[in-house]
Amino acid sequence: MQTVSVQEAKNNARALLLDVRTPAEYKEVHTADALLRPLAELHPATLAELAANRPIYILCRTGNRARQAAERLQKSGVTDVAVIEGGIEAWQAAGLPVVRGRKTMSLERQVRIAAGALVLTGMILGFLLHPCFFVIPTFVGTGLILPVLPSGVAWECSLPECPGTRALPRS
Known part of the structure; x- marks a missing residue:
């Protein structure tokens, strides 16, 4: 499975950035360009249309759900998929910009x-x-x-x- 660093993901403006966390996690903190599609509601066919010949970079909190999403997409024939190493936690640790919302209780x-x-x-x-x-x-x-x-x-x-x-x- 292909992976990319948070810096590579940030620098590739062409890529579709896909966030597979829950809506509550997304509201708390997310990247400005991320498209929210929770793992439980992931539909590969729709994403293939949205990506339209662009790479899909997937992130979650730390990378586990992103790997599951990438596997699901690859099984359905979407090939240009990569997991962002370390997820949103690594994104924040690298000092990259995020949008912060209201902290919610899990x-x-x-x-x-x-x-x-x-x-x-x-x-x-x-x-x-x-x-x-x-x-x-x-x-x-x-x-x-x-x-x-x-x-x-x-x-x-x-x-x-x-x-x-x-x-x-x-x-």
């Missing part, structure tokens, strides 16, 4: 806060009102443990891919 952090609040509430209510409230932290704990067990199939999908958690398409 989905994982939101889930942790909600789970912690439920456990704390269940414990307080269990001690102060009635022991039946201890069922709340029990369910939360079970819900957190089951997905990481090898045979646990309770939550097969990752949160960003679950129905209702994807960003709506732009009109």
Whole structure:
């Protein structure tokens, strides 16, 4: 798989710069010329039309999702594809210009806060009102443990891919 440095990507004005991070990550920080196409919503045929004989340089946060996107594009016949080494983190570290938006809380952090609040509430209510409230932290704990067990199939999908958690398409 072909890779390019952040400096090479910045200097090639002809290339289509493709950002495959989530919309929340993109809003937080992105390059001025990047086209947002989250990995989960990547359609190689559409990108081939957009690129129109230009190289496609793909970036994400550090490079992992960009590699997945590049593989998907190459399997569909798009050949002039390269991954930007180090992603947006390397871009920022090199001092290249970025557009900064509002920092958003990650989905994982939101889930942790909600789970912690439920456990704390269940414990307080269990001690102060009635022991039946201890069922709340029990369910939360079970819900957190089951997905990481090898045979646990309770939550097969990752949160960003679950129905209702994807960003709506732009009109």
